[in-house]
Amino acid sequence: MKKLTYYSISLSLLLFSCTDLVEELRSDLPNDKARAYLEENVNFDALLETVYRDFDARYIQHAGSVWLLQEVSADAAVVPSRPSGWDNGGVYRELHTHSWVSQNPYLISVWNGLNKGIFDATNVLSFNPTTEIAAEARFLRAFFMYSVLDLFNQVPFREPGENLLLPSTVLSGGEAVDFIIQEVEEVLPLLSATGPDYRANQNAARGLLAKLYLNRAVYYDRANPQFASGDMQKVIEYADGITGKSIGFYWDSFGPDNNAASDELLFTIEGRGGVRSHSLWVWWHAIFPTEMTLPNGGGWNGFCSTPEIYDLFEDDDIRKYYDHPITTPRGYNAGFLTGQQYGPDGQELAGVVFTKEVPTLVGATLWNGYRPVKYIPDYANPGAADNDVVLLRYADVLLMKAEALLRTGQDQQALEIVNDIRENRNASSWETIDLDLLLDERARELYWEGHRRQDMVRYGKFLGSWTLKSPSSEQYFLFSIPPADVLANPNLEQNPGF
Numbered sequence: 325m326k327k328l329t330y331y332s333i334s335l336s337l338l339l340f341s342c343t344d345l346v347e348e349l350r351s352d353l354p355n356d357k358a359r360a361y362l363e364e365n366v367n368f369d370a371l372l373e374t375v376y377r378d379f380d381a382r383y384i385q386h387a388g389s390v391w392l393l394q395e396v397s398a399d400a401a402v403v404p405s406r407p408s409g410w411d412n413g414g415v416y417r418e419l420h421t422h423s424w425v426s427q428n429p430y431l432i433s434v435w436n437g438l439n440k441g442i443f444d445a446t447n448v449l450s451f452n453p454t455t456e457i458a459a460e461a462r463f464l465r466a467f468f469m470y471s472v473l474d475l476f477n478q479v480p481f482r483e484p485g486e487n488l489l490l491p492s493t494v495l496s497g498g499e500a501v502d503f504i505i506q507e508v509e510e511v512l513p514l515l516s517a518t519g520p521d522y523r524a525n526q527n528a529a530r531g532l533l534a535k536l537y538l539n540r541a542v543y544y545d546r547a548n549p550q551f552a553s554g555d556m557q558k559v560i561e562y563a564d565g566i567t568g569k570s571i572g573f574y575w576d577s578f579g580p581d582n583n584a585a586s587d588e589l590l591f592t593i594e595g596r597g598g599v600r601s602h603s604l605w606v607w608w609h610a611i612f613p614t615e616m617t618l619p620n621g622g623g624w625n626g627f628c629s630t631p632e633i634y635d636l637f638e639d640d641d642i643r644k645y646y647d648h649p650i651t652t653p654r655g656y657n658a659g660f661l662t663g664q665q666y667g668p669d670g671q672e673l674a675g676v677v678f679t680k681e682v683p684t685l686v687g688a689t690l691w692n693g694y695r696p697v698k699y700i701p702d703y704a705n706p707g708a709a710d711n712d713v714v715l716l717r718y719a720d721v722l723l724m725k726a727e728a729l730l731r732t733g734q735d736q737q738a739l740e741i742v743n744d745i746r747e748n749r750n751a752s753s754w755e756t757i758d759l760d761l762l763l764d765e766r767a768r769e770l771y772w773e774g775h776r777r778q779d780m781v782r783y784g785k786f787l788g789s790w791t792l793k794s795p796s797s798e799q800y801f802l803f804s805i806p807p808a809d810v811l812a813n814p815n816l817e818q819n820p821g822f
Contacts, residue, residue: 366451375448375464376522378441379593383471383774384713385603386610386627387412388433390471391774393803396420398776399632399790400767403610404688410626417685422787422796426804426822435806439480441468449484459514463524466507467532467591467715473500473543474778475803478816494815498544505536517567521583522594522712527566531590531716534562534724542782546801549782551731559728562721566590569718571748574642575658577717579650580702580710590716597702597710604699604709611695615673616656616665628693630791631680633771634660636764641751643768650700661695685792698772714773719745723766730759738762745769759783797821 384391395401396419403416411417418424424431445465449458472479479500480492495503512529519525537558541549569587576585580597583589595602612623637644637660648658655666655673665676675691682693702709722741729738739757742765747753749769754761763783767776780786787796799821810816 368448368451368453368457371444371448371451372457372460372464375441375444375461376594378437378444378468379715380602380713382434382437382441383593383715384607386606386624387415388430388437389603390434390438390475391607391772392430393419393434393475394774394777395772396627397422397424397800398780398786399630399793400771400776401627402630402682402685402693402791403627404682404685404692404792406625406688406690410624411686416626420685421793422800424800424804426807426818428804431803432806434803435472435476435809438468438472438475441465442472442479442481446482446484455514456516459511460524462507462511463515463529463532466504466511469495469500469504469507470532470536473497473504474539476805477543477546477802477819478805480809480813480816491813491815494813498540501536501540501543505533505540508533508536521589522592525591527569528591528716530562530565531718531721534559534721535716537562538724538728539778539782546781547798553732556728556732560725563725563728566718566721571719571722571745574749575646575648575700577714578658578698578711579648579700580704582714583712588718589712589714590718590721592712592714592716595702595709595711595713597705598708601708602713604711604713605707607699608701611697613676613690615676616654616667625690627695628678628682629660629696629771630682631694632790633767634662634680634694636768638751641749641768643749643751643771648700650703651697654703656697658697658700661697682791696772717770717773719769720766720773720775723762723769726757727759727762730757730762 381389383389386392396403396416402420405411413429415428415430418428419430442465445461445468448461453461469479469481477497477500479495481495482488482492486492508529512526512533515529516523516525519527521528537555540555541551569590572587576582577588579585580595583592583594593602595604609623610627611625613625614623616623634644639645643659645657645659651658653668655668655670662678662680665673665678667673678691678694680694682688699711699713702711704710722745726738726741729735729741735757739754742757742762743753746765751768763779763785766779770776777786781801787798787800789795799819802819804822805816805818807818810818
C-alpha cells in the first residue's frame with residue numbers, strides 16, 4: 325500500500341489550510357488514512373476565504389481584470405497614454421481598438437485568475453464538505469465559470485478528486501452555459517436566504533441565473549443569438565424571486581458603507597475598512613490626477629469616460645452629477661468630473677480642466693477625458709477601503725427583467741420598470757420604450773460596473789465604431805486563450821482568428 329510520510333502530509337495540510345497533524349516525526353500513514361485525516365480536520369472557513377479572495381483582483385483592477393475587459397473593450401472607458409508615457413506596453417490600446425493578441429498579458433492574467441477561482445472552489449468540494457458549504461463552493465465556482473464562458477467561450481473543468489496530471493475537460497458555448505445554469509439551480513435552495521451580500525446567497529443565485537438565461541442565446545451563437553421566450557420567462561421568474569431588495573438612493577450602493585446603506589446589493593466583494601485592502605484603491609488611482617486629494621496621495625491619471633457614455637445623461641440625473649457629502653468637502657462631485665476642478669477650499673486647481681473629447685490614444689494630454697467617480701473614496705481608511713465592490717445589483721436585475729419583457733412583447737410592463745428606476749435617479753419619465761432605449765438606460769445605470777461589453781454583444785453592437793475605435797471583425801466577440809494553455813491541454817482550442 326502506498327505510504328505518505330509525515331512531511332508530505334504536513335505540506336498538504338499547509339496547502340489546504342487544515343489544522344496541525346499530531347504525529348511523531350518519523351511516522352508513516354497509509355494513503356487512505358491520510359486522506360481521512362485531512363477530511364476530518366480541514367478548515368473550510370480558510371478554504372472558502374481563499375475562493376472569496378480570488379474575486380478581488382480578477383474583477384476590479386486597472387490591469388488584468390474582468391472589469392477592464394468588459395469596459396475598456398466597449399464604448400464605456402478609454403485609456404490613452406499621457407505625457408508621462410504610462411501605457412503598459414499598449415495593452416489598453418489593444419483592448420479598446422479590438423486588436424488584442426494571444427500574448428496580451430492582461431488576457432493571460434484574467435484567464436489564469438478566473439481559472440484559479442474555479443480550481444480553488446473545486447478544492448473545497450474535494451474534502452467532503454457539508455451540504456451548505458458544498459452549495460456555497462459550487463455557486464462560487466459557477467460564477468467564475470460564467471465569467472470564463474462570457475469572455476473566452478471555453479471553460480476548463482474538473483470534478484473533485486480528478487487526476488491533476490490529466491488534461492481537464494473543456495465545456496464550450498451552449499454546453500457550458502447549460503451546465504452552469506444547472507449547477508446554480510441545484511444549489512439555490514441550499515444557500516443562505518439572508519446573506520450577507522458578500523457571501524453566496526439565494527438572491528445572488530437568482531441574480532446570476534437571470535443573467536445566464538438572458539445571455540444564454542449569446543453563448544449558443546454570439547453573431548446571431550435567438551432569444552427564446554422560455555429563457556426570457558426564466559429571467560422574469562428569477563427577478564421576481566428576489567426578496568428583501570428594492571431600488572434605493574443610487575449612491576448608497578457605492579459609498580464606504582454600502583453593505584449597510586444599500587438595499588440593492590445582491591453579491592459583492594467585501595471591503596473591510598482599515599483591516600484588509602482590496603483592489604478598489606488601484607481603481608481610484610487610475611482615474612484621478614495627483615493634483616486632486618485622494619487616499620494615498622493622488623492618482624495615475626489614466627482612465628476616462630468616452631463622450632458617448634457621458635452624452636447619454638440628462639443634466640438633472642443624479643447618476644451624472646451629485647454633490648456627495650464625502651466628495652464635496654474635497655472639491656469634487658460623484659458622477660462625472662468635467663471642466664475646471666477645485667481643491668478642498670474651493671480654489672481652482674491650476675490647469676486641471678477636463679475636456680470631454682479624447683482625441684488620441686497615444687500622447688493625450690493630462691486632462692483629456694471626463695473622469696467618472698463611481699465608488700466614493702473611503703478617506704477614513706486609505707488603502708483598505710470599506711466599500712464593497714458590486715458584482716450583482718438589484719437595479720441590474722430589474723433592467724434584465726425589462727429586457728426580457730420587451731423581447732416577449734410586454735412593452736408596457738417593461739416601461740413601468742424603467743420609469744421607476746429613472747424617476748428614482750431624478751431622470752425624466754418615458755412614454756415609450758424599445759430595445760435601443762433600454763440598452764442606453766443600462767449604460768446610464770451600470771456605467772463602469774463591468775457589464776458594458778456583454779450588453780453590447782447581446783445587442784449586436786459590440787463590433788461597431790465609437791471614440792477611437794473602428795468596426796471590427798467577429799473574431800473579437802471573444803478574447804484569446806493563452807497559447808501555453810492551448811498547448812498543454814488538447815481539449816482546448818485557440819479561439820478563431822488568434
